[in-house]
Amino acid sequence: MTHQIIEEDIKTIGESLKQYAPQLSGTTLLLTGGAGFLGKYIVGTLNYLNANVLQKPCKVIILDNFIVGLQDALKDNEHIKVIKHDVSEVYKTEEHIDYILHAASIGSPVFYMKHPIETLDSGTLGTKHMLELAKEKHVKSLLLFSSSEVYGDPDPKFVPTPETYFGNVSCTGPRACYDEAKRVGEAYAVNYHQIHHVPAKILRPFNVFGPGMRLDDRRVVPNLVLAAMKGEKLPVYGGGNRTRTFCYVTDAITGIFQVLFSQYNGEPFNIGNDANELTMENLAKIIVELFENKVELNHIAGPNDAYDKADPERRCPDLKKIKTFVGYEPKVDNIIGLKRFITWAKDQDISNISVQI
Numbered sequence: 001m002t003h004q005i006i007e008e009d010i011k012t013i014g015e016s017l018k019q020y021a022p023q024l025s026g027t028t029l030l031l032t033g034g035a036g037f038l039g040k041y042i043v044g045t046l047n048y049l050n051a052n053v054l055q056k057p058c059k060v061i062i063l064d065n066f067i068v069g070l071q072d073a074l075k076d077n078e079h080i081k082v083i084k085h086d087v088s089e090v091y092k093t094e095e096h097i098d099y100i101l102h103a104a105s106i107g108s109p110v111f112y113m114k115h116p117i118e119t120l121d122s123g124t125l126g127t128k129h130m131l132e133l134a135k136e137k138h139v140k141s142l143l144l145f146s147s148s149e150v151y152g153d154p155d156p157k158f159v160p161t162p163e164t165y166f167g168n169v170s171c172t173g174p175r176a177c178y179d180e181a182k183r184v185g186e187a188y189a190v191n192y193h194q195i196h197h198v199p200a201k202i203l204r205p206f207n208v209f210g211p212g213m214r215l216d217d218r219r220v221v222p223n224l225v226l227a228a229m230k231g232e233k234l235p236v237y238g239g240g241n242r243t244r245t246f247c248y249v250t251d252a253i254t255g256i257f258q259v260l261f262s263q264y265n266g267e268p269f270n271i272g273n274d275a276n277e278l279t280m281e282n283l284a285k286i287i288v289e290l291f292e293n294k295v296e297l298n299h300i301a302g303p304n305d306a307y308d309k310a311d312p313e314r315r316c317p318d319l320k321k322i323k324t325f326v327g328y329e330p331k332v333d334n335i336i337g338l339k340r341f342i343t344w345a346k347d348q349d350i351s352n353i354s355v356q357i
């Protein structure tokens with residue numbers, strides 16, 4: 001996935017993580033979902049740290065079944081080993097493991113609705129298997145990638161949403177396979193910590209975006225940018241009044257490592273960018289302004305109920321906990337992040353992919 005923008009991002013992240021070199025040097029990390037959007041950035045960061053910062057390189061074992069991630073996105077090297085494996089099956093290894101980052105899941109609603117049982121399995125069984133492995137290997141830390149979707153459609157009184165909000169989630173609705181699997185995964189993590197002392201931390205990302213996302217992934221930023229690149233009307237669902245906040249990937253990856261290396265076992269952390277809660281109409285208008293061709297908006301219901309009836313009205317994180325506990329601070333302004341994303345996107349081949357309407 002090399003591109004100048006991504007290389008600059010990786011350098012920014014790597015430099016911001018230099019302080020963790022002693023914890024990482026000579027260790028072995030197991031990363032699930034390494035071929036996904038965030039996974040590729042994590043691998044890039046670890047490659048950068050190996051080449052430029054660590055006294056003794058770290059070893060990275062990547063598990064991915066490539067249900068969404070693309071197999072050729074990752075290459076083995078002397079320190080990185082890529083293994084095709086479905087995390088809903090037990091993974092056995094003789095290797096010593098110091099850290100586990102469990103990111104395997106299907107992040108995009110369009111993809112997870114095509115594979116709802118697999119989504120349930122990776123969030124529940126996959127998480128249990130990783131916690132068992134963490135217990136067996138006595139890891140130093142395990143990070144579970146949960147989601148802001150554990151909050152469902154939050155009561156407006158709880159927006160910005162703190163970690164203490166219990167959520168408003170349907171267990172039978174179109175998003176349930178993803179949301180409820182993440183909630184069960186969190187319950188596993190907390191109880192493995194309490195019963196087996198597994199040093200598990202939980203991360204709840206709020207709409208992270210950046211280069212390296214699949215442009216056919218159908219999440220809102222890639223989908224709108226793809227439409228603008230193709231000169232098509234930008235599809236805006238649900239009247240355009242629903243809100244989200246957007247976090248550029250360099251901020252999120254830095255925060256991921258800050259939480260991984262912290263001591264806050266059994267704790268959930270929101271991660272995202274709390275500035276600029278945007279309506280989807282405004283996001284679409286901003287994207288139009290960043291292109292020469294000034295396409296129009298197309299207000300439509302959405303491709304299915306996950307985007308129409310069941311789409312949360314508002315999403316905005318309360319970031320007090322992660323800011324005060326681990327010193328996380330999102331730095332990248334939305335417009336700068338979007339410009340970086342668009343610069344990268346313009347160099348991608350979009351001839352065989354279509355806009356979701």
Ligand SMILES: NC(=O)c1ccc[n+]([C@@H]2O[C@H](COP(=O)([O-])OP(=O)(O)OC[C@H]3O[C@@H](n4cnc5c(N)ncnc54)[C@H](O)[C@@H]3O)[C@@H](O)[C@H]2O)c1
Pocket residue numbers: 032033034035036037038039063064065066067068069070085086087088102103104105106107108118121122126145146147148149204205206207208209
């Ligand atoms: N990007 C975001 O804004 C965001 C928001 C909330 C939560 N998250 C969570 O963070 C994690 C990473 O997100 P992402 O954006 O990189 O997602 P992604 O969908 O781009 O990547 C996930 C990766 O996991 C792999 N995978 C899925 N099921 C698997 C299985 N059973 N076994 C092995 N591999 C499997 C996929 O092939 C893919 O490579 C996910 O757990 C996601 O739910 C991300």
